[in-house]
Amino acid sequence: MSLCRKVQELIPLYILRDCDNDEASKVREHLQGCNVCREYFQYVTQLYRSFEATEEVSVPEIGPEIVYNVNMRIDRFQRKRRVIAATIPSFALVFIALVVSIFLIQNVGDRASSSVSNMEFMQSVGLLGEVTDEAIYEALTNTSSVISDDLANTVDLKKEYLLYEFQNFPEIDISTILSIMSEDEFENFVGVLYASSL
Amino acid sequence: MKDKEVLRQEFNRVILENYKMIYHLFFRMLKDHDEAKDLTQDTFFKAYKKYNSFRHESSVSTWLYRIAVNTGINYLKRKKYITERTKGEDTVANAGTDPGVPVEFDYTALTNAISKLSPRQQSVVILRVYQNLPFRQIANIVGGTENAAKVNFSHAIKNLRSILRGVKK
Numbered sequence: 001m002s003l004c005r006k007v008q009e010l011i012p013l014y015i016l017r018d019c020d021n022d023e024a025s026k027v028r029e030h031l032q033g034c035n036v037c038r039e040y041f042q043y044v045t046q047l048y049r050s051f052e053a054t055e056e057v058s059v060p061e062i063g064p065e066i067v068y069n070v071n072m073r074i075d076r077f078q079r080k081r082r083v084i085a086a087t088i089p090s091f092a093l094v095f096i097a098l099v100v101s102i103f104l105i106q107n108v109g110d111r112a113s114s115s116v117s118n119m120e121f122m123q124s125v126g127l128l129g130e131v132t133d134e135a136i137y138e139a140l141t142n143t144s145s146v147i148s149d150d151l152a153n154t155v156d157l158k159k160e161y162l163l164y165e166f167q168n169f170p171e172i173d174i175s176t177i178l179s180i181m182s183e184d185e186f187e188n189f190v191g192v193l194y195a196s197s198l
Numbered sequence: 199m200k201d202k203e204v205l206r207q208e209f210n211r212v213i214l215e216n217y218k219m220i221y222h223l224f225f226r227m228l229k230d231h232d233e234a235k236d237l238t239q240d241t242f243f244k245a246y247k248k249y250n251s252f253r254h255e256s257s258v259s260t261w262l263y264r265i266a267v268n269t270g271i272n273y274l275k276r277k278k279y280i281t282e283r284t285k286g287e288d289t290v291a292n293a294g295t296d297p298g299v300p301v302e303f304d305y306t307a308l309t310n311a312i313s314k315l316s317p318r319q320q321s322v323v324i325l326r327v328y329q330n331l332p333f334r335q336i337a338n339i340v341g342g343t344e345n346a347a348k349v350n351f352s353h354a355i356k357n358l359r360s361i362l363r364g365v366k367k
Contacts, residue, residue: 012355013348016326018333043359050303051327057225059218062235067213070242071206077247 003030007037011044209249213242216259219329220266226324227270229309237273241266256338263325263339271317303362311361319354326351 007030013019014027031038181189220241224234245265252261303311312320321340325331331339337347 008356009349009352012352018348040359044355047303047308047355047358047362048327050308054305054308057222057328059221059225060231062221063214063217066217066235066239066242067210069239070213070246071210073239073243074206074246077243 004034004037007031007034008040011037011041015041015044015048205249209242209246212245212249212258212262216262217242219259220262223263223266223324223329224270226309226328227274227313227320229313233273237266237269241269244269260335260338263329263331263335264341267321267325267339271321274317274320307362311358314361315354315357319350319357322347322350323354323358 007027010019010023010027014024019027031041217238221234221238224237225231228234228237241262245262248265252258256264312323315323318340322336325336325339326333333344333347333351336351337344340347340350342350
């Protein structure tokens with residue numbers, strides 16, 4: 001930075017006595033021999049005089065008005081915040097309900113698209129309507145051909161159901177039972193049946 | 199946390215004690231009573247929202263000045279943006295090669311020239327010249343070091359010269 005530039009940067013501070021002694025003496029020395037900076041010094045001096053001469057801003061007595069208006073805005077702001085705070089739980093509940101519904105709809109849809117129709121599935125596990133003898137027989141005899149991966153877990157359910165119903169349906173054909181379980185399983189099954197009948 | 203009512207009463211006292219200096223600052227910046235009043239209210243509203251977390255690390259007035267200067271700078275930027283959109287580029291007379299130095303500057307010329315400075319330089323000039331604040335406090339208000347505030351001020355004074363040459367008497 002050239003000396004003139006540095007001095008011109010210091011001049012506004014020098015006049016306001018906002019620079020240190022070293023800087024002040026640097027400015028004084030430089031001004032004695034530099035017309036350009038002396039001219040700049042005059043400009044800044046005139047500018048400051050003009051600042052001082054500018055009419056004073058008379059601040060109107062608006063204190064109470066400002067207090068009132070600010071308080072009104074604060075009240076409005078706090079009311080709005082309270083309303084938002086009160087609404088958030090409702091929105092959250094609606095959102096949760098929405099998510100749960102979407103989940104349920106999707107789940108039912110998946111089941112419906114499996115190889116067994118929804119109705120057959122419900123009937124086969126006894127969830128839809130009254131379970132008739134025919135329905136149970138139908139479910140048991142159809143199982144081996146229609147069991148898919150999705151329904152693998154229903155076999156256990158059927159076994160349990162069968163265990164319960166076997167006592168009331170002694171006429172169910174053993175081959176039907178064998179169609180959904182291996183011989184080992186069948187032996188276990190008979191063991192359980194026997195134990196439970198004791 | 200203070201009781202809401204106590205806090206509100208305390209803050210109302212802060213408003214009454216400081217509104218004049220904030221209004222004064224905005225009036226110097228904007229030269230308009232209504233705008234100065236609105237921005238003064240904005241400043242206190244913003245200050246109230248932060249009042250609970252104010253740690254008193256600086257004085258309340260410095261803290262309020264800081265909020266006011268930021269509010270003012272943002273307002274000026276927005277206003278300048280709108281003006282430029284509606285009226286086109288603001289043409290500031292360039293100094294060119296004119297070496298003349300005006301003998302004196304009238305109030306209107308001076309305030310117009312200040313309004314053409316960058317918002318930060320405007321703030322520094324107003325805080326130093328009209329609010330008579332020391333550079334240390336100005337640095338606290340506008341951010342940065344004391345030296346940076348001084349350099350900012352010197353550059354603003356230099357820029358004012360170029361601007362005033364275009365509007366000299």
